[in-house]
Amino acid sequence: MTVASDPPVQTVRKPNRMFKNKMAKIASIPMILTALCVFVGGTLWTVLHSFTGSRMLPKRDWVGLAQYERLWDSDRWIISVKNLALYGFFSLTFTLVVAFCLAACLDRKIRFENTFRTIFLYPFALSFVVTGLAWQWILNPQFGFQSVVRGWGWESFNFDPLNNPETVMFGLLIAGLWQGTGLIMCIMLAGLRGIDEDIWKAARVDGIGTVKTYVQVIIPMMRPVFITSLVLIASGIIKLYDLVVAQTNGGPGISSEVPAKYVINYMFQAQNLGQGFAASTMMLVSVVIILIPWAYLEFGGKKNG
Amino acid sequence: MADLNANAGVVPQGPKPKKRLSRGNIFLYGTLIVVSLYYLLPLYVMMVTSLKGMPEIRMGNVFGPPLEITYQPWVKAWSEACTGINCDGLSRGFWNSVWILVPSLVLSISIASVNGYALANWKFKGSETFFTVLIIGAFIPYQTMLYPLVIMLRESGDGITWLVSWMNPILEALGMEPFGRIRLMGSLSGLVIVHSIFGMPILTLLFRNYFASVPEELFKAARVDGAGFWTIYFKIMLPMALPIFVVAIILQVTGIWNDFLFGVIYTKPNIYPMTVQLNNIVNSVQGVKEYNVNMAATLLTGLVPLVIYFASGKLFVRGIAAGAVKG
Numbered sequence: 001m002t003v004a005s006d007p008p009v010q011t012v013r014k015p016n017r018m019f020k021n022k023m024a025k026i027a028s029i030p031m032i033l034t035a036l037c038v039f040v041g042g043t044l045w046t047v048l049h050s051f052t053g054s055r056m057l058p059k060r061d062w063v064g065l066a067q068y069e070r071l072w073d074s075d076r077w078i079i080s081v082k083n084l085a086l087y088g089f090f091s092l093t094f095t096l097v098v099a100f101c102l103a104a105c106l107d108r109k110i111r112f113e114n115t116f117r118t119i120f121l122y123p124f125a126l127s128f129v130v131t132g133l134a135w136q137w138i139l140n141p142q143f144g145f146q147s148v149v150r151g152w153g154w155e156s157f158n159f160d161p162l163n164n165p166e167t168v169m170f171g172l173l174i175a176g177l178w179q180g181t182g183l184i185m186c187i188m189l190a191g192l193r194g195i196d197e198d199i200w201k202a203a204r205v206d207g208i209g210t211v212k213t214y215v216q217v218i219i220p221m222m223r224p225v226f227i228t229s230l231v232l233i234a235s236g237i238i239k240l241y242d243l244v245v246a247q248t249n250g251g252p253g254i255s256s257e258v259p260a261k262y263v264i265n266y267m268f269q270a271q272n273l274g275q276g277f278a279a280s281t282m283m284l285v286s287v288v289i290i291l292i293p294w295a296y297l298e299f300g301g302k303k304n305g
Numbered sequence: 306m307a308d309l310n311a312n313a314g315v316v317p318q319g320p321k322p323k324k325r326l327s328r329g330n331i332f333l334y335g336t337l338i339v340v341s342l343y344y345l346l347p348l349y350v351m352m353v354t355s356l357k358g359m360p361e362i363r364m365g366n367v368f369g370p371p372l373e374i375t376y377q378p379w380v381k382a383w384s385e386a387c388t389g390i391n392c393d394g395l396s397r398g399f400w401n402s403v404w405i406l407v408p409s410l411v412l413s414i415s416i417a418s419v420n421g422y423a424l425a426n427w428k429f430k431g432s433e434t435f436f437t438v439l440i441i442g443a444f445i446p447y448q449t450m451l452y453p454l455v456i457m458l459r460e461s462g463d464g465i466t467w468l469v470s471w472m473n474p475i476l477e478a479l480g481m482e483p484f485g486r487i488r489l490m491g492s493l494s495g496l497v498i499v500h501s502i503f504g505m506p507i508l509t510l511l512f513r514n515y516f517a518s519v520p521e522e523l524f525k526a527a528r529v530d531g532a533g534f535w536t537i538y539f540k541i542m543l544p545m546a547l548p549i550f551v552v553a554i555i556l557q558v559t560g561i562w563n564d565f566l567f568g569v570i571y572t573k574p575n576i577y578p579m580t581v582q583l584n585n586i587v588n589s590v591q592g593v594k595e596y597n598v599n600m601a602a603t604l605l606t607g608l609v610p611l612v613i614y615f616a617s618g619k620l621f622v623r624g625i626a627a628g629a630v631k632g
Contacts, residue, residue, distance in 0.1 A: 023534035024427035028435065031420045031509060034502050035435045039442030042453035058452070105337055118615075119341045121622070122348075125614035127563030129580045130607040133587050134347040137354065137600060138367065147365045178344065186622055238446055242565040246584050263448040268570060273452065280448035291444055 043284065050277035058273055067278035077279065080257040087169050087258070088237040091176055095233050096226070099181045103188035104214060117189070121182035128179065132246030135175035136162065162248055165255035172247055172256060179243075180236060184229045191225030192218070227297060234290050238283060259283055355379060355601035362596050378595070382602035387592075388585040389574065395602050397575075398582030402609075404493055405568075405578055406561050409500040414553050417505055418546065421512025422538055426524055436509070443506035451570060454499060455490060458571070462489035491573045499567050504560065508553055515549040516542060548620075555617050556624040559610040579606050 053063040071077050102120060106113050123131065138144050141160040149157040161171030195218060203213040219226075241260035244250060250257045259279060267276030350367055355378050357371040384394040391397065423429075424436055466487045473483035489495035519542070527537045568578040577585070583606045587599045614621050 021427065021429045024423040024429050024432070027419045027423050027534065028429075028432065030416045030501075031439060031505065032435050034505050035438040035442060037457070038450055038454060038502055039445060040438060042450040042457075043445055045453045046449040058456075102337075102340065105333055108333060110333060110337070116337050116341060117622075118618075119344050122611065122614055123344060125559055125610040125621070126607045127565065127580050127610070129563075129565050129584050130603050131347075133583070133599065133603045134351050136587075137596060138347060138350055140367075140596075143362060143365060143596065144367050148368055151365055178347065182344075235444060242580075245565070246588070249588060260446070260448055264451075264566075264570070267452055276448075276452070280446065280451075283446040284449050287444060287446055 046277050047281050047284070050274065050281045052274055052277075054273040054277065056271045056273070063274075067274045068282075071275060071278045071282065074275075076254050076257055077259070077262055079254055080259045080262050083169050083256060084237065084240065084258050087173060087176070087240065088234070090170075090173055091180075091237055092230070092233050094173070094177055095181050095184050096229060098177065099184035099229070100188050100219075102181070102185045103192055106185075106189055107192045117186070120185055123179045124182045126179065128242035129246040131175050131179045132172075132243045132248075135171070135178070136247045139171055139174075163252055165252055168248055168252065168256040172243060175247060176240070176243055180233070184233065187229055187232070188222070188225060191222045195221060227294065231290070231294050235287070238287060351600045351604050355382075355597055355604055357597050359595060359597060375597075378597035378601040379605070381595075382586075382598045382605055386586045386598055386602060388577075388582055388589065391575070395579060395582060395586065395605055398577060398579035399605070401493075401572075401576050401582075402562060402579040405496055405500070406558065408494075409497045409504075409561050410554065410557050412497060413501040413504040413508060413557060414550065416501060417508030417553070418512045418543075418550070419538065420505070420509045421514075422516050422542055423534075424509070424513045425516035425519075426537070426542075427534060436513070439506045439509060447503065447566065454502075455570075458489040458495045458498065462487050462492075462495075465489075490571065493572070493576055496567060496571045496578075499571050500557075500561050500564070503567070504557055507556070511549060511553055511556075512546070515546060519545060551617075551620055552624045555613055555621055558613055562609050 049058050049060075050067055051062055051064060052059060053061050053066070106116060110116075139146075139160070139162050141147070141163060146157060146159045149159070161167040161174070199217060199221070200213070203217060208216070239260060240258050241264065244256055244258050244261055248256045250261060260283065263276050263279045263283065266272045266279065353370055354362065354367065356374050356376070358373065358375050358377070361372060382394060383396050385392060386394045424432055463486075466484065469484045469487070476483045489498065523541060524537065527541055532540065562578075563580060564578065565580045565584070568581045572578065572581075583602055586602055617624075
């Protein structure tokens with residue numbers, strides 16, 4: 001403070017401040033380049049080129065919405081979108097319910113809490129490829145779970161989700177839930193720990209049961225935690241790719257294809273860039289549709305509050 | 306009654322402590338144990354399968370412990386399993402992953418920590434805007450940025466080739482190997498750049514929040530003493546930020562090791578990371594399926610993040626909680 005009010009020093013400080021900002025700016029060049037060139041530039045470039053007829057190489061022959069028309073005419077894309085919707089719906093519901101129940105169980109001041117948490121969370125450290133391959137083996141009809149139950153004497157037992165087009169998405173779901181619920185559980189547990197102990201005391205004084213307290217008091221209080229979890233799960237669902245490649249590779253046939261896989265296949269294998277760009281733009285649109293309400297709730301609400 | 310009066314101040318309140326094995330508790334622990342079995346099952350099955358011989362696997366009973374333990378599948382997975390024409394096992398993928406991981410770790414964390422420090426302590430006009438764009442970028446599906454990055458890597462590879470080409474006559478005159486065409490696309494260095502780019506939002510956020518929580522007086526005192534941008538960073542901020550560096554390392558090691566998408570797109574077969582090679586080994590359509598070798602290979606690939614997970618404990622949770630903010 002004394003230094004700042006000293007006039008001669010202040011005059012020296014002005015150019016100094018210019019200089020130090022320059023250093024910070026130089027240090028931020030990688031960040032600025034990433035933000036502008038890759039994130040903004042790259043995205044705009046892809047959206048722009050989704051209106052071209054690019055095939056092996058990107059070119060600028062405008063074809064309007066032709067790529068999108070082809071996209072939505074393609075069976076494979078429709079199946080991909082339907083699969084993702086199915087997977088997304090069940091993944092979201094099950095993850096939220098299971099993760100909350102587990103977090104609530106762990107929050108009941110139980111013994112071995114750390115052991116249980118370690119067990120529930122370890123799959124999250126594993127990659128989707130490892131997850132997919134492990135479950136592919138367990139669900140193997142010839143040697144896996146099905147054959148074991150049959151070996152126990154239940155000869156007609158049928159559990160072969162991965163080879164049935166109707167159920168293959170549920171086979172993926174079993175693996176996806178195994179990998180991902182631990183993370184959401186940890187977030188929910190942190191949320192539960194943040195709730196004031198007095199709330200519980202008040203509920204007990206009023207004679208409200210434990211389950212009822214959770215449903216009517218605790219869950220509404222945990223709204224921000226639920227919204228964070230929702231955004232997290234949703235952005236994970238849209239990215240769904242490695243798990244499918246490892247566990248089913250889109251099969252049987254094309255019955256477990258997903259949009260992210262469609263994009264990669266058309267861009268890097270089928271040499272049909274335009275389709276890849278159009279499909280990835282559709283993915284971007286779906287993210288924007290999810291994000292805008294969330295950003296509104298999160299940041300719009302804060303300004304009002 | 307007399308007793309109660311004697312300790313009037315410390316009368317036990319509330320309901321009587323429940324017995325440990327009340328009905329509710331049995332239900333609670335029962336549920337947790339059953340769910341734990343579901344979570345532990347794949348690890349157990351992978352383990353026992355990888356220790357069995359193929360004849361035993363064909364007998365069925367995937368859940369049974371191995372009657373005769375063999376380590377052959379592990380040896381085979383590590384050094385003999387084939388992908389395409391290469392039959393040197395997963396060891397190749399392992400070392401590729403190591404060579405991808407180490408430089409990516411150093412580059413991404415050093416960039417992000419300096420960025421976070423600049424954003425927290427040396428705000429300049431527009432810095433917050435760039436940061437917001439960076440964070441929003443973390444939500445954009447990678448698919449929309451994959452191809453532009455291919456072009457950028459290719460072009461900057463050519464750019465660097467051109468930049469260093471003036472040295473070639475000198476090198477030739479000295480009898481040394483001149484620079485050939487430098488490629489970033491389809492090379493380890495290209496993948497390192499990609500990992501640093503996509504790790505930047507979350508890591509920058511992590512470091513920015515950490516440095517913002519450091520008392521400002523410390524920073525101001527150093528400024529008054531005449532310390533500049535880098536002096537403050539290296540002498541004051543870096544030593545204080547060790548815990549957050551550990552969190553960032555955990556986050557990046559698991560993230561980069563587990564990556565599949567970038568590996569498959571930005572590298573080529575002989576430098577594929579471990580996850581990609583694992584998938585190619587297990588899902589190859591040729592030859593007889595050796596499930597025990599496949600499971601040994603799967604476990605080998607999962608080993609690095611698992612070791613990190615079990616060794617780091619609480620810090621891992623902190624790391625992913627920080628990752629959760631990113632979304």
